[in-house]
Structure formats: structure tokens, C-alpha cells
Amino acid sequence: MTDLHRLSIRELSEGLKQAQFSSRELTEHYLKRIAQIDPKVKSYVTVTAEQALVEADAADAALKAGHAHALAGIPLAHKDIFCTQGIKTTAGSKMLDNFISPYDATVVAKAKAAGLVTLGKVNMDEFAMGSTSESSYFGATGNPWALDHVPGGSSGGSAAAVAADLAPIATGTDTGGSIRQPASFCGLTGLKPTYGRVSRFGMIAYASSLDQGGPMARSAEDCAYLMNVIAGHDTKDSTSVNKDVDDYVANLNGTTVKGLRIGIPKQYFNVAGLDADVKARVEESLKKLEEMGAILVEIDLNMTEAYVPTYYLIAPAEASSNLSRFDGVRYGYRCENPVDLMDLYKRSRSEGFGAEVQRRILIGTYALSAGYYDAYYVKAQKVRRLIQQDFLKAFENVDVIAAPSAPTTAYKIGANLSPTEMYLGDIYTLAVNLAGLPAINAPVGFDKDSLPVGLQLIGNYWSESQLLSIVHQYQQNTDWHTKRAAIAEENA
Template identity: 90%
Template sequence: MTDLHRLSIRELAEGLAQAQFSSRELTAHYLKRIEKIDAQVQSYVTVTAEQALAQADAADALRQAGQATVLTGVPIAHKDIFCTQGIRTSAGSKMLDNFISPYDATVVAKGKTAGLVTLGKVNMDEFAMGSTSESSYYGATKNPWALDHVPGGSSGGSAAVVAADLAPFATGTDTGGSIRQPASFCGLTGLKPTYGRVSRFGMIAYASSLDQGGPMARSAEDCAYLMNVMAGHDAKDSTSIEKDVDDYVANLNSTAVKSLRIGIPKQYFNVAGLDAAVKARVEESLKKLEEMGATLVEIDLNMTEAYVPTYYLIAPAEASSNLSRFDGVRYGYRCENPTDILDLYKRSRSEGFGPEVQRRILIGTYALSAGYYDAYYVKAQKVRRLIQQDFLKAFENVDVIAAPSAPTTAYRIGASLDPVEMYLGDIYTIAVNLAGLPAINAPVGFDQDQLPVGLQLIGNYWSESQLLSIVHQYQQNTDWHTKRAAIAEENA
């Protein structure tokens, strides 16, 4: 029973179904690992041990009564951006340090219905703004592969918790790469679904037209199990799409790699900051897919240079609007002894928000202000449409598009990257959010420092099954997704 954390989601589900172990035993095993190891990784903000064991007992009772679903009793960790009833939901910010949500996000509620056991809430960049998880009010999460490096962001806690085997899978959110980049940095599989595929209800908003929830796990198969829970229309979310949901697990072998056409954008492989080792590992993975029968097709994505400026106008503009509700009046942080209402607003916001959030609010407010709205925000929305059309034109000739997930491997904690340098690290991921497309990261090897490298596959709308299937078949022919950091090998 000491190696339960090494089992895949399928193996955990089968073990529970065959009574090889109970949900309580499995949950207790993970809680023991968290207690022993998480002080080194700092992935959890809140561990809900008592509630987790109660949920595990309820799951075991359902199984005894013959009412269990496939995942009943399997533990999960939730990014601390999803509202959880009766449990603190902080979004990594001092602003919400004392916020106990009165309701569950749809993603959390669906997990409960499926019988998943919540181990706790995991760390993240404040309000999902960042690429390193260092902007969190609770301090930096460490990368399990190298504890002096970041796990990526903003879903850094979700990536670290899986990479350290402190949860079998986790929820994440992706506004500009916040699932794919940390999955790349931590050697995991992470899927950003088509915009509207997963409900945003109860997910604290950063940029409403870009945010999307998704699964993070070791393999495409594990992600498919969680997608079966997360995906689907939700009447509570006006951006949720009414469209039939695939059985992602059943479809894992449905895509024929032998007839697959993979687009290789030449602009992506000539980016100035692309690390040589990252480029080499990605090219090796594409060669492997070619050996499996896929055809590599060189394509043009001519709007590449517009990605970063477009994203960093639209996302901060929406953030400045979404975060205006945090004013020190209704809930969240309130400053001490305000002299008047203006002082209350000013100090609550300046004390409650960290520097990166303040920076983005200022940029966004400026872009939306009188005299600049047409010159910046409206123009950015027009360029966004051109970026989308650029992708759609490419999909006329190819099935998926391949790229690195990030130009480098994980940064050192405290690396002196200026904001613009950090933003340029999102070059490969943000266009997917601007266009609303699905994309997946798959681990494909390591650099010279034994830090993980990720391959990104971008699909056309609603092609989540196809992306999971391609990566699943790649993972049947490689073993990168089975590699574990030394800290993950520790037994509780």
C-alpha cells in the first residue's frame, strides 16, 4: 500500500472497484504524503483533511451499495481559483485570504457528483496573473524536479501537486497558457479545452473571454478521465456552449496517427528566445510522430508578432473590469481604520492586491479609458480576429499544429526577469486563448539540467478527443510521461 501514488487514474479506479483498497485508505495515503512532502514543495494553500476523509467514507459507502461511478473515491486537488463551499477560496491573493465561498463552482460540483474526494486547494499566481506562481500571497511553489526552480504559472500549484505525487490529478485554468506552460515545466500532460467547453461558473474571473478550465495529470489517459467529469454545458455560464460531450476515455484510440497531418509553423521555430534544448526535444517528438505515420507539413502563421501585444491589451482590460468588484466593501480584504470612503477604496485595493495584479489593472484601465479605447482595445480586438483567421486558414490543410509549449524550461525562483521578458515567455500559448482553440501539452524529454520540456499540439474547435488521442498514442510509444522527480519517489 506504500505505492498507491504511482498508480494511474485507471488503475486507481480498478483498484477501488475490485476492493484492493478503500477510498479512505487511498485518501489517507495522499494526506500522509502531503504532510510529509508538501513543506518542501509548498503546493497546497489549504488541505481539507477532515472533509476529505468524510468524502472518502461516503464514497466507500456508495461503492458498498453498488452506486459508485467510475471515479467514486478517487482524490483530486483543485486550483484555488475554483469556489468551494465552506472552504477558503483565495485566488492566491491577500484580497481573498478570508473569503469562504458560499457555493461550489460547477467544476467542483461535477467532481462531487462523480464521487471525487477533494484533498484541498492548491497555490497559484495571484488572480491567475503570472507565469511562475511567485506572485501568490502565500509565497512561491517549488518545481518538484528542481526545488530552486518555479513550476510555471498560473496553475503552478496544480502542476507541482501532481508532479510530486501529492494528488493523482488536478484542475487548472488557462487564460494565456496557465495549464500548458506549468505542465511543460513539470513534465505533465495538461489540456486547455475549446472556450465554452468547461463551465466558468464559480471560477474567479481574470479575463472572461480568455479563461478556460481544464485537467492536469501525468498522462493523456488520466486527463481524459477528468475531462469526462469537467466538460459539458452549464446554464449558469452564459459562455458555455450547448454541444454534445465526447466520451474522452473511450475515444483515446480513435484518431489514426497514420493519416494525421501536423502543421509546423516556421515562425514558431525561429523565435529569438527559443532554447536550443527545447527545440531539439520538440523536433525529436515530431520525428517520433512521423515514425508513427504522421505527415509533417510546414505552414505559415503570419500573425505571430501580434500575439503578445494583442493579449497584453485585451487580458488586462478585462482584468481591470473584473477586479473592480474587489473594493473593500462587500467581501474580501478591507483596510484598517479608513478615514472616508475614498481612503477605504484606495487602501483596500493597494494593500490587498500584489504588484503584478496592480500593474495589469493599470494597463487595462488605461486601455479602456476615454481617448484610448478605440486606439488600443478596439484595435486589439480587430487583430484578435485576424489571429483567429490565421489559424482557421492553417486548419484547411492540417489536422493539428505543433509548437513548443514554452521557449525555455523552468526559470529559477527569483530570476530577475522584467515583466516584458516574462510576458514574451507566453509567445507559444496566448494565441490559442485569443482564438478560443483547444491545445494540449505533452512531456517529451529533458534539457541538459534534467528539467522537463513540453510539446504543444493545437487543434481546431472541439477537437479535444483528437488531441487526447494523439498524445495517448504517442505516450504508448514513449515513456516521458512515466518519469518522476526524486521527491515524488519518496514513500510516505
């Protein structure tokens, strides 16, 4: 029973159904690992041990009665941006350090209904703003492959927890790459679904037209299992799309790689900051797909230079609007002894929000202000449409588009990148959110420092099944997704 954390979701599901082990034993196994290993990694903000064991016992009862969901009894970690009833939900911020949600996010409710066991809430960049998880009020999380490096962001805690085998799967959110980039940095598979595929109800908003929840796991197969639970229409989310949901697990072999046309944007492989090792590993993975029968097609994506400026006008503008509710009046952090209402607003917000969140609120408020709204925000929305059209034109000739997930591997903690350097690190992921497209990261090797490298595949709308299937078949022919960091090999 010492190696339960090495089993895939399918193996865990089969083991529970065949009573080889119970959900309580599995949950206790993970809780023990968290207690012994997470102090080094710092991926969890809140561990819900008592509740997890209650949920595990309920799953065991359902399994015994023979009416359990395929994932009943399997533990998972939730990014601390999803509201969880009765459990602290902080979004990585001092502003919400004392907030206990009175309700569950739809993603959390669906996971509970399927019998999944919540191990706890994991760390993230404050309000999902950042690429390193260092902007969290609770401090930096370490990358399991090298604890003095970042796990990426904003879903860095989710990535680190899975990569250190402190949870078999985790939920993440992706506003500009926050599932794909940490998955790349930590050697995982991470799927950002089409906008509207997964409900945003109860997911603390950063930029509402860009945010999307999704799964993070070791393999495409594991991600498919969680997608089967969390995808689907939700009447509580007006941006949720009422469209039939695929059986992602059943469709894992539904796309044949033979004859698949993969677009290679020449602009993406000429980006100034693209690391030579990253480029080499991505090109090797494309060669492997070519050997499996795929056809590589060079394409043009002419709007590439517009990605970063467009995103960093639209996202902060929406953040400025969304975060105005945190004012020290209704809930969340409130400054001590305000002299008047203006002092209450000013000090609650300046003390409650960190530097990066304040920076983005200020940029966004400026872009939305009188005299600048048309010049900046409206123009950015027009460019956003051009970016979308650029992709749609490319999809007339190719099935998917390939790119690195990030131009580099994980940064060192405390590297103190300038805001511009950090924003440019998102060059390959931002456009997917601006266009609302689905995309997936797959681990494809390591750089010279033994840090993971990720390949990103971008699909047309509603093509999650296709993306999971392509990566699944790639993973049947490679073993990068099975590699484990030394800390994950430790037995608790």
C-alpha cells in the same frame, strides 16, 4: 500499499471497484504524503483533511452499493481559483485571504457529484496573473524536479502537486497558457479545452473571454477521465456551449496517427528566445510522431508577432473590469481605519493586490479609458479576429498544429524576470486563448539540466478527443510521461 501514488487513474478506479483498497486508505495515503512532502514543495494553500475523509467514506459506501461513478473515491486537488463551499478560496491573493465561498463552482460540484475526493486547494499566481506562481500572496511553490525552480504559472500549485505525487489529478485554468506552461515545466500532460467546453461558473475571473478550466495529470488517459467529469454545458455560465460531450476515455484510440497532418509553423521555430534544448526535444517528438505515420507539413502563421501585444491589451482590460468588484466594501480584504470612502477604496486595493495584479489593472484601465479605448482595446479585438482567421486558414490544410509549449524550461525562483521577459515567455500559448482553440501539452524529454520539456499540440474547435487521442498514442510509444522527480519517489 506504499505505492498507491504510482497508479494511474484507470488503475485506481479498478482497484477501488475490486476492493483492493478503499477510498479512505487511498485518501489517507495522499494526506500522509502531503503532510511529509509538501512542506518542501509548498503546493497546497489549504488541505481539507477532515472533509476529504468524509468524502472518501461516502465514496466507499457508494462503491460497496455498486452504484458509483468510474472516478468515485479518487482524490484530486483544485486550483485555488475555483470556489469551494465552506472552504477558503483565495485566488492566491491577500484580497481574498479571508474569503470562504458560500457555493461550489460548477467544476467542483461536478467532481463532487462523481464522488471525487477533494484533498485541498493548491497555490497559484495571484488572480492567475503570472507565469511562475511567485506572485502568490502565500509565497512561491517549488518545481518537484528542482525545488529552487518555479513550477510555472498560473496553475503552478496544480502542476507541482501532481508532479510530486501529492494528488493523482488536479484542476487548472488557462487564460494565456496557465495549464500548458506549468504542465511543460513539471513534465505533465495538461489540456486547455475549447472556450465554452468547461463551465466558468464559480471560477474567479481574470479575463472572461479567455479563461478556461481543464485537467492536469501525468497522462492523456488520466486527463480524459477528468474531462469526462468536468466538460459540458452549464446554464449558469452564459459562455458555456450547449454541445454534446464526447466520451474522452472511449475515444483515446479514436484518432489514427497514420496519415495525420501536423502543421509546423516556421515562425514558431525561429523565435529569438527559443532554447536549443527545447527546440531539439520538440523536434525529436515530432520525428517520433512521423515514425508513427504522421505527416509533417510546414505552414505559415503570419500573425505571430501580434500575439503578445494583442493579449496584453485585451487580458488586462478585462482584468481591470473584473477586479473592480474587490473594493473593500462587500467582501475580501478591507484596510484598517479608512478616513473616508475614497481612502477605503484606495488603501484596500493597494494593500490587497500584489504588484503584478496592480500593473495589469493599470494597463487595462488605461486601455479602456476615454480617448484610448478605440486606439488600443478596439484595435486589439480586431487583431484578435485576424489571429483566429490565421489559425482557421491553417486548419484547412492540417489536422493539428505543433509548437513548443514554452521557449525555455523552468526558471529559477527569484530570477526576477522583467514583466516584458515574462510576457514574451507566453509567446507559444497566448494565441490559443485569443482564438478560443483547444491545445494540449505533452512531456517530451529533458534539457541539459534535467528539467522537463513540453510539446504543444493545437487543435481546431471541439477537437479535445483528437488531441487526447494523439498524445495517448504518443505515450504508448514513449515513456516520458512515466518519469518521476526524485521527490515523487519518496515514500511518506
